[in-house]
Amino acid sequence: MSEDNINKDMDKVSGVETTGHEWDGLKELNNPLPRWWVWVFLVSCIWGVWYMIAYPAWPVAGGATKGTSGYTQFKELTQSQSEIIARQAVYLESFEGTDFNTIMNDSALYAFAYAGGKAAFKDNCATCHGSGAEGSKGYPNLNDDDWLWGGTVGDIYTTLQHGIRVEGNYDTRLSQMPAFGKDEILNREEINQTIDYVLALHNASATENMAGHTIFQNNCASCHGANGKGLREFGAPNLADAIWLYGGNRADIYESIFNARSGMMPAWKNRLDENTIRQLSVYVHELGGGEASVADANAKAVRPLLEE
């Protein structure tokens, strides 16, 4: 042992000096730090100093030190946003102004429209129509083939642009069902007879002998059609199909006839840009219920499988 160790407190068992700290007779050994640990520590210190110089670190009056690298999170955000926009630009260039027919037959444009529409749908439409576009009472299910205002891409595009029953929009989808009960056009008994008739239409068992037949022809047929199959010009739903937007039990139908229904949808023309609306049109059309427009030469027919 060299001279300078004479006064040090040595541990008898391990032969290592102690730090002199003692707790109830327990002494702490003064073993050296592992070398690798010391190196990692030193490198971390150097890195830490460099970081404080290069990046915003110290709070000062009116903000923080700027750092030599000029980094800010906002810059990073702007940069990654512009990267995304640049990536989209390639597709947008050919997407913009291209007619739906071309888009529907081009796999790259189709994928671009579908993906963009899917994202925009979740942001803007899912609130009412649900994340899977499955709808709920009063909010149409967009997956089915029952369209109030038309189910071609063009129809959907128009509905998206101008909305439904938007006040002050001249191109909006507009119609108003009379509140037959509230406005005392029909009495309780007549409404009940109408319900009987509507349910019969739904079950394809309606006859001209039914009491509701005359009431329906006089009051409802002008919009819903003589056979109850609806009229898209007025957004009048098909009452003879299997789908009920506001429910198909007697109470629901009574409520519909008594107070009338008039759902609304905002016009998206000035909220979303043209390309997003077009992407949404393609997406909604492709949810499964989209109708082929007359101009669409490549009509997608439902192909019966077991016919062969």
Add this chain to the structure above:
Amino acid sequence: MEPDATENIQLFEKQKRIYPKRVSGRYRNIKWVAMIICLAIYYLVPFIRWDRGPTAPDQAVLIDLERGRAYWFWIEIWPQEVYILAGILILAAIGLFFLTSLLGRVWCGYLCFQTVWTDLFIWVERIVQGDRNKRKKLREGPWTREKFIKLTITHIIWLGIAWCTAGSFILYFNDAPTIVQDFLNFNVSPTVLGFVVGLTFMTYLMAGFAREQVCTYMCPYARFQSAMFDKDTLIIGYDEKRGEPRGKHKKGADWSNLGDCINCYACVNVCPTGIDIRDGLQMECIACGLCADACDDIMDKVDLPRGLVRYDTERRLEEKNKGLPVSKLRILRPRTIYYTVVITIVGFIMLYALINRPLLELNVLHDRNPLFVQLSGGNIRNGYDIKILNKTHNNHSYRLDVEGLEGAQISMVGAGNLDAQEISVAADSVGQNKVFIQAPVSKQEPIVITFIIKDIHSGLSAKYKTMFISRKPHG
């Protein structure tokens, strides 16, 4: 330190620098050959070409992470066939156990990359700085011009080897000639460069500095090998009966009262892990046999038979020690036999899996939201995402059918005019399609249905069982 320091418990051990001495002999020669073969395999395999047609890469061994394919000569693996990789790992593990029970730690001594690269680095050290004594003197001596130059050269060569090692590793994941060309043009992607730099550093650190500490402290195999050892496992053993009592021997002097060990420390000086084999079997021993070579050399010089330190089994050494008749080497033991059986079984399972690897697969995912759609005509419609895996190297068309659903109608949405009768999928790729099935069913419990795709030309088919849902789960 105090005189009684050796009796102290050492709680903290400083690395003892080891300067293995040069040695030549039987095992050293085997080690050189093994090293050359291992390094040759490692560095050259990425450059072997294997023609797979125009749609697949022509590198014999390639793990294409970007496209999710692994190639090994005639074998081709997709990500979902990762069980083959698991099988290879199981085979490798059992193979290692088998080798260990049969021949002891020969993997450690001759074939392990840690051993091979450490050996290579020590060789470089010896070429530049000289043998054991010179290296020790140089390292422990003061900083001189000579020391500086020699150490610098050593480290530059080490880094060079490490760089090649790292670069070669990358070649297994990319087209080798392309990457080499990229390196020559100084035009390498940051990802590749990052991996190369990282692996270079690790190789330099592990083979240049950590060396035997990797085997002693880091490698789990060294720790659990005792589970594979028995008294008939080949180990490096020191013949105590013959060697003891050890002591210095002058030429021509009498051998009486002396064992054959002349206590020359040749075996200790050559040991790459710095142990004394005469202390018996130790965990640090990687069974490289260099001490046996060194001892044989000395035995030749003092005119005694070779084999004072040799490959032998614990049983035989013990029997010899006690003066009992020495039994034969037992290669065939229950342990080796059942490892062989397990290897054979796993091997056959893998062979079966490889031979029966389907070239066509179908995956169907039912829409989660909505689960089903009520159509105006009364039909119920369900949506599915189907994935057709065409593992062949040709474009194919498939026909989609559904079984188990009365009146089922199939329709598809997507770009262009799609037809469930003829779904085309490009060679060596996955075709993704959205499919709708509708059928006149009443609201009921989910119906089990089967999707069937059939290659229109070859008749190859695949099935997938899924559900047709017509009401809410709680409805």
